[in-house]
Amino acid sequence: MSDNTQKNMLRKLLMRTQHKSRLWAALLALCIGTTLLLLSVMIWWNFRELLYGKSQNDTLGSTFLIIGKRVTEQNMGVANATVFQQTDIDSLKLAPQVQDVGIIGANHFPVYAIMGGKLPLATDLPLESVPDKFIDNMPADWKWEPGSRSLPIIVSSQFLDIYNYVFAPSQGLPQLSENSVKSIALNLKVGEGDKSEVFLAHVVGFSDRIGSVLAPQSFIDYGNKMYGKPGAATAPSQLILKAKDPSDTKFTDYLQRRDYATNSQNLRWSKIRAIVEVVTSATGILALLLMGIGTLVFILFIELTIAHAQHSLTLLLQVGYSPHYLSRFMIKRFLPLVFGTVIVSMVITIVSQIMASMLVKSQGLVLPLVPGWPVWAALVVSTGILGLLVTKSISGAIKKQ
């Protein structure tokens, strides 16, 4: 009670101002600046979470990609121009973000697939092989030994999609589920004329990672040795990379410098990431500018209030009030306003995070409901700096009296 009476008297003497609109403008600018800052940090962090977070964002977090040397007018028809030498592979292993490099083997022998029964399909079929550790959804029976007539193959999921959604409807053929495809056997004729063999191939799995038909490495080696065309290139023309962050610009720059081509699907995130980084950086800079202006106007308002109360301040100091006591009194009046704007900004950020989380959930992606730690860190740092500036300006202005 006693304390309140004294505070009321001090408030009457020191907190007189006729410029409330300036105060509201400063607080609004501070609030918008802080909100924008927190939102830009939130967006940047959310995007990181979507790309590399530990949640189940597999489609975004894909870390495997296939590369080849780009075919251009200059290297068309030039022998070995688009194959990878050992030095290329060694260099790639040391490239930014690259964790592992696998060679994609290809058949250098003719392969002809014939499907009987209700599906009268016959086609030349290129086969590829990759080291087992690069295969997603590794089937249990993924092996082949010379002498075996049965050949397991893995087909790209895209093939099944093309068949089901494009080819089958146009030809009046039945659509097929993954399991029904696995139950179908197809004859695979390897080699030409008298020098040929027929294998009974069956699909044992589907791959989202590889865009072709995979056969076990041992089969490709066997076919190349037995039926391969003499003089065919033995160096790989495609490599599969395991990259920690394929959207890292250092990595994409590396590929670009060497003119390596890859499926843009995996790198599209680097473009989006670059856009997000530009947008968040621009928003961040704008936010810092707004915060700076808001802080400046707020500090000017404080100094104006103190200047307005100069006579009272001088008298208070003369009757024995210490500069420290008066500074503390003023700080206690102004800091809650700063904290109020920060709380409003934080509430807006939390609501935005919840909305973002719900929005991406409908896309099958996962984002936490609470903003990530960088948002809280930005909040603490910006509030600390704001508090410090306000405290310093009040102490400084009172010391001048």
Added chain:
Amino acid sequence: MKLSLQGVVPVPLREKVTAGKSGMWNTSVSFNKGEYVFIQAPSGTGKTTLIHILYGLRKDYTGDVKWQDRSLTATDNETLAGLRTKNISVIFQDMRLFPELTAWENIDIKRRLTNTVTESEANAWLDRLGLQEKKNSIGKTLSYGEQQRVAIVRALMQPFEWLLMDEPFSHLDHANTQKAISLILEVVKKHNAGMILADLDENNFFPYTQTVIL
């Protein structure tokens, strides 16, 4: 707490003082706690300047002023605030009340800073100086005489070892001056404090022990 001045010359009075020593300027003088000092001087000789220097409001002087062993020129504002709430009180010639506060608030804002005088005691002192009816009047609406009496009561709202007074009764009539001096002497004795009164003429009611003529 002993007060000592050594060769103090205010910058604005330098030319006047160099013509010859005068009173407390440019000399060494000291006063002990409990002394009642009367500084008599005509207008323009530096009474107010002296009170302001002793209270630490002015630093534009040469020489040294010491409260006990502490030199005022080397005293920071925080320490000065401590001195002004525990050791030295002042009645300004121009009263220096807060014009937007009531008579009571002007007293109370000082009383609550030190919490050494009770509310009833402060009320009683206000009553003794005939200000009860003006208690809730805004400072700027009070007459000079009323303002002076409020300033006197406000100066007594703290513990002190020295009370500095700059023409404190200039706007008071004979009766009110007598009442004010009576109250001041009572409180000064209670604190076993000393007083320095700067005024134009000798005051019959002020029992000084030492006179200095500026």
